[in-house]
Every structure is written in structure tokens, then in C-alpha cells.
Ligand SMILES: Cc1cc2nc3c(=O)[nH]c(=O)nc-3n(C[C@H](O)[C@H](O)[C@H](O)COP(=O)(O)OP(=O)(O)OC[C@H]3O[C@@H](n4cnc5c(N)ncnc54)[C@H](O)[C@@H]3O)c2cc1C
Ligand code: SF4
């Protein structure tokens with residue numbers, strides 16, 4: 088019987104420091120020529136045998152066939168151990184799992200990409216895919232916020248994103264350290280929506296960040312006239328298996344790992360705990 | 368389907384069958400242990416305690432052990448993985464109808480798009496010798512779900528106690544192979560009638576019932592998700608997890624790595640877990656997606672009674688009554704002392720008009 092719990096070895100071929108706590112790892116399967124087939128928004132389970140296993144979004148574009156990337160923030164046991172790895176080290180990988188961003192329904196439409204903190208991770212592959220297939224999509228506005236300027240991830244790619252036709256990148260941070268030169272926005276990411284030129288009637292929004300942030304963003308978008316069913320969010324829950332077995336990531340009747348992590352706003356509204364409640 | 372052997376046979380005593388089964392299978396059954404009944408290995412002429420949901424824990428831990436090795440690993444630069452072998456054939460002897468229905472629900476959980484090989488290696492070859500319930504425990508309410516006291520399908524062999532022995536019904540080729548050599552006499556019309564009347568009596572004796580039809584539960588929990596009665600109920604829940612560990616359809620687990628002192632080799636294992644425990648949904652920096660006891664209490668209850676049906680098409684409660692029995696919290700509800708975890712009582716709570724319940728206070732600690 089095939090065993091979906093088994094991890095496959097992948098080697099770290101390069102590491103890029105994004106912030107103090109976050110690095111992007113390029114991985115390549117060791118034992119066989121295998122291209123990871125995935126949709127941006129999907130995730131892998133990454134293991135360090137003897138330490139543990141965790142869910143991490145795939146952050147490269149699916150058109151990048153030779154290898155794939157993960158962007159990992161140091162928060163606990165497993166991520167600390169991953170943080171200590173070097174080029175050439177081996178991790179275990181299984182996946183991909185979950186639903187991705189509904190790219191097909193975004194064809195020909197304008198797109199809001201709105202993220203907070205490391206929430207940009209599951210959206211980066213999408214941004215790079217859009218750039219590679221620029222003619223398939225309309226105007227794209229990326230609105231990204233973090234706590235401080237040095238916590239922004241993927242900064243080395245911003246110039247490339249800005250240079251692509253019809254893509255704008257708006258940044259905002261909560262606080263700017265004394266003496267730091269900062270020419271972008273300040274305050275919450277919803278402030279950036281005021282700069283938007285997209286016609287909400289023909290647009291989709293892809294949102295990922297802390298739940299409280301997604302709640303405000305979804306509300307602001309609906310106030311601007313975006314239909315609820317055109318707003319998509321990526322949720323996060325503790326998960327052990329990624330395969331709707333361990334029961335941990337359940338939110339009401341939904342398994343975040345297989346029914347999500349990407350959900351439409353009405354789907355999330357139908358789940359308990361009032362995550363993205365329209366009223367406060 | 369079964370031609371040479373009649374479908375219904377007469378069995379003088381269980382030992383004949385235990386003997387035959389245990390020759391071909393590693394056989395587990397409900398046996399008395401430390402004042403309770405537990406699923407243990409039974410040998411020929413072993414003493415079985417058959418009966419309505421007789422065991423403290425259901426048989427699920429035979430199919431999905433409380434703790435099992437997923438694989439062992441060695442690392443040195445890269446890593447090698449070794450999967451544990453499993454080619455044993457096991458038999459579950461004396462499974463009550465509700466527990467067979469619970470296994471059907473677990474089949475769906477561990478099946479689907481990702482088939483769990485650990486469960487299915489055991490399940491695929493497992494012989495199910497089910498046992499109809501001719502008596503009814505006070506806590507059981509299987510008749511409301513139609514998961515007992517009688518089993519209609521999904522068994523290899525099915526026994527029903529009669530006045531002078533047992534009726535033995537054959538439900539599969541695998542079951543037929545076991546009884547073929549035994550030269551058992553066919554059952555008579557009288558035996559079949561006796562079975563029917565005994566099971567009717569058991570049905571009638573099952574007094575505990577859901578206060579609404581099962582199909583109404585989805586809407587009830589949807590509409591009353593914020594019913595104020597959840598608050599006093601959650602206040603007297605200890606978050607001990609008894610209701611989930613004892614439930615035959617609960618399946619949640621944790622995966623953990625264990626390493627040898629060399630740190631170069633170890634085992635990745637799977638262990639049962641419970642949504643009632645505080646740490647269950649905890650993530651980095653002590654963030655917790657179900658920190659509130661009330662959210663955990665609601666999750667277990669509604670998952671059993673409604674969401675599992677929506678996810679898998681089968682009920683997540685089979686009415687075995689184990690959670691009723693093993694919950695340590697017994698608040699007074701509607702003038703009676705009741706088990707907090709009791710699904711029937713929780714549904715009755717839901718039916719109370721919310722205004723009436725507002726302000727109900729029961730002593731309890733802080734809800735976390
Ligand atoms: C679908 C999905 C995609 C994710 N994508 C990314 C990503 O691209 N980059 C990134 O840095 N992080 C991502 N995460 C979060 C990441 O899984 C956790 O940060 C990581 O598992 C923490 O492990 P730890 O051992 O370092 O933390 P510890 O706190 O030591 O972990 C203890 C346990 O909790 C689990 N856990 C802890 N935090 C989380 C969390 N936030 N979400 C889920 N499980 C958690 C761990 O797996 C472990 O079992 C994602 C989570 C999910 C569910
Ligand atoms: S919820 Fe209670 S009564 Fe229902 S199957 Fe589980 S343990 Fe048995």
C-alpha cells in the first residue's frame with residue numbers, strides 16, 4: 088500500500104536571508120528527477136527527521152520546474168532547527184497539499200494581492216506566475232504591510248515586480264525606527280486601498296495575513312464594492328498530516344488542509360467562530 | 368452468495384467459534400479486566416463479556432493503536448526510512464452493532480483521497496465477528512441513529528444470543544471460510560423468530576432517545592451555535608478528553624519524533640490526541656486557535672452530531688453511550704443529574720428557548 092506519510096529527501100541548493108527571522112530556501116529532490124506540480128497557495132509538509140514536521144507554503148512560481156522554494160520564519164522548535172541548516176543539507180518533503188489560489192477564475196480580471204507579514208509567502212509564487220504570464224491577467228495591485236520596514240519579505244524582488252507592466256506595489260509599516268528612511272505608507276494595510284485604481288466590479292482579491300488583518304481587509308473590499316465571492320483568503324491552523332486525518336486543523340466542518348487553506352470569503356463566513364465577521 | 372453453507376447456523380457455545388477464529392486470526396474480544404471490560408487478545412475458550420457497548424474503550428485502538436510507529440529513520444547527511452511491516456490478520460470478536468457502525472465511519476476518515484495504510488493494513492484483513500445486543504445499557508441510544516441493537520450488514524460473522532445457544536449468521540466469503548469446517552447445523556425458523564423477538568425486546572428496552580430526528584441536527588446546531596446554554600455547560604467541563612478517548616468514532620492524532628541519544632536515528636510515531644485538550648490547537652508563540660474551553664466543548668459536540676455527517680456522510684455518534692458513562696462532570700439539568708458529555712442532554716439543552724436559559728448560573732471556574 089502506498090504510504091502518504093513518507094517524506095522524500097530534498098537538498099537545500101541555496102538560502103537567501105529575507106529578514107532577521109526569515110529565510111527563503113531553494114530545494115531540489117535528491118533521489119529522482121521530480122517536478123513538483125502545484126498551484127500557488129498550496130503547501131508542503133517539511134520535515135527534519137528527529138525534530139518534527141510543519142506546513143509551509145510553496146513560494147516559488149510553478150513555472151520554475153527544476154526546483155522549488157519555501158520561505159520560513161523562525162518561531163519555534165522545528166523552524167529553529169531549519170534556521171540552522173546550510174546549503175547542501177537535506178530535509179524531508181511531502182506534498183503538495185491543499186487548495187491553491189483560483190488562478191483560472193482570475194484570468195482577464197484585475198487582481199488585488201493583499202498581504203501582511205510572512206502572509207506574502209503563499210502569494211509570492213502567484214505574483215511571479217502573473218509576471219511570467221502577464222497577458223493572461225488585468226491590472227495587479229500588491230498591497231503589503233508589516234510591522235517594521237526590516238520585516239518586509241522578498242524585498243530583493245520588488246524592483247522586478249514594479250518593472251512589470253500594470254503591476255503596482257504599495258507598502259506600509261506600523262512603525263518606522265528613528266533615523267530610518269521610509270518613503271512608503273504608515274499604518275494598517277487597509278489604508279493602501281485608498282490608492283487603488285482597480286475597478287472592483289471586474290476584480291478578484293487574494294488576501295493572506297493575520298486573521299484580524301484579513302477581517303478588516305475583507306470588510307474594506309466589500310465596502311469598495313468587491314463581491315464577497317471574489318475575495319479569497321488563506322487560513323492557517325495547526326496541522327500534523329495535511330491529509331484530513333489528524334483532525335487538528337478543523338474549523339467547523341472544514342479541514343483547512345484539504346478544503347483550504349485558500350477559501351472564498353462566503354465559505355469562511357459559513358464556518359464557526361466568526362473569523363471574518365462582517366460586523367464587529 | 369453463500370451456497371453450500373446456509374447463511375444462518377446454530378451454535379451451541381461460543382468457544383467453538385472462538386477456537387475456529389483464533390486458529391486463523393489473532394483474535395481480540397471484550398474481556399473483563401480491572402473491574403471493567405477491555406478489548407484484549409482472546410484465546411480458545413477465553414471468557415468474553417459480550418453485551419451492549421460493554422467495553423470501556425471501543426475496538427478502534429485495535430485498528431488504529433493508541434500509539435504506533437509510522438516509520439523509523441536513520442540520518443547521516445541524507446536519511447533512510449524504514450516502514451514497519453504488518454501482515455498479521457486480526458479478528459474483532461464480539462463487536463456490538465454501534466461499534467461496527469463506528470468502524471464504517473473510521474473507514475471513511477482513513478480512506479478517501481489519501482488512504483491511510485496503517486489503518487487499512489489492519490482493517491482490510493480484519494475479520495469482523497459482530498454480536499447483536501439482546502439487552503440495552505441505560506446510557507445507550509443507538510435506536511435513534513439506527514446503529515443498533517441489530518446489525519444488518521458489514522459483518523463477516525454475526526452472533527445473536529438465544530436461550531439455548533447462539534444464532535450465527537454468515538455475511539461474507541471470509542466468514543464462510545471460518546465456519547465451513549465446523550459442521551454446524553442450520554438454524555431453524557424458530558431460531559430466527561427468537562432472534563427477532565429478542566432484538567425487538569432490546570429495541571423496546573432502549574429508552575434513551577434523541578429528542579429530535581437526526582436529520583434536524585444540522586439545522587439545530589447551525590441556528591443555535593450561539594445558544595447561551597453552551598456557557599454554563601463549558602464552565603463545568605474539565606477538558607479531560609474522556610468523551611473523545613472513549614468515543615468509537617473519534618480519530619484525532621498527533622505525530623511526534625523520538626530520537627535515540629545519538630540523534631542519528633529515531634522513530635516518527637502517531638499518538639491519539641483530543642480536541643478537548645488545551646494544547647490541541649496551540650501554535651507557535653502560544654497562540655491557540657481554540658483557547659476557550661467553550662470552543663473546544665462545542666467543537667467536539669457539534670463535530671460528532673452534525674459536522675462529521677456533512678464531511679463523511681455517516682453519523683459521528685452511534686449512540687454507544689460511552690461518553691455519557693465516562694464523563695466525570697455531572698451537572699443538574701432540567702431537575703436531573705446528568706452527564707455533561709451526554710449528546711441527548713446537550714441536544715435537549717439546545718431545544719430550550721435561549722431566553723429561558725439566559726443567566727443560568729452553575730458554579731465553575733474561569734473559562735479558558
Ligand atoms: C497551510 C500553512 C502554510 C504555512 N506556510 C508557512 C510559510 O510559508 N512560512 C512559515 O514560516 N510558516 C508557515 N506556516 C506556519 C508553520 O507551519 C509554523 O510556523 C511551523 O509549523 C512552526 O513550527 P515550530 O516547530 O517551529 O513551532 P513550535 O511552536 O515549536 O511548534 C509546535 C507545534 O505546533 C505546530 N505549529 C506551530 N505554529 C504553527 C502555525 N503557525 N501553523 C500551523 N502549525 C503550527 C508545529 O507544526 C508543531 O507541531 C504555515 C502553516 C500552515 C498551516
Ligand atoms: S458521542 Fe458518545 S454516545 Fe456517541 S458514539 Fe461517541 S461515545 Fe458513543
Ligand code: SF4
Nearest residue numbers: 604605607608610694
Ligand atoms: S465533556 Fe466531560 S468527558 Fe468531555 S472533556 Fe468535558 S468533562 Fe471531560
